Amino acid sequence: MRIAEHGDTGATLARSKVPYLGVSCSRCPHRVLLSAVQLEAHEHDRRPLWRLPLLCRCGSRDVRRVLLDTPDESHAFLAGDDPVKHEGQSNGLWSPSF
Numbered sequence: 423m424r425i426a427e428h429g430d431t432g433a434t435l436a437r438s439k440v441p442y443l444g445v446s447c448s449r450c451p452h453r454v455l456l457s458a459v460q461l462e463a464h465e466h467d468r469r470p471l472w473r474l475p476l477l478c479r480c481g482s483r484d485v486r487r488v489l490l491d492t493p494d495e496s497h498a499f500l501a502g503d504d505p506v507k508h509e510g511q512s513n514g515l516w517s518p519s520f
């Protein structure tokens with residue numbers, strides 16, 4: 423699983439093996455899976471996923487949008503797992519780890 427990035431669109435979701443967008447709220451513990459059908463995403467959809475207007479039931483618009491690679495990941499996501507963050511590596515430089 424990974425956070426939806428700027429290159430990910432409705433088409434990414436519609437073509438995915440697991441056509442569900444994981445959405446988790448950063449203000450309350452609410453998290454759901456939204457299907458491509460619910461989001462009206464289709465094969466040629468150019469809407470960027472990270473900009474989809476999503477509103478949590480608590481009223482917050484501050485939500486994470488997560489793409490899932492396997493059905494297992496969708497279960498893990500609902501159980502509370504989040505994608506591993508790679509903070510500080512967004513500059514694309516290789517960083518050694520040991």
Ligand SMILES: [Zn+2]
Nearest residue numbers: 447450478480
């Ligand atoms: Zn919420």
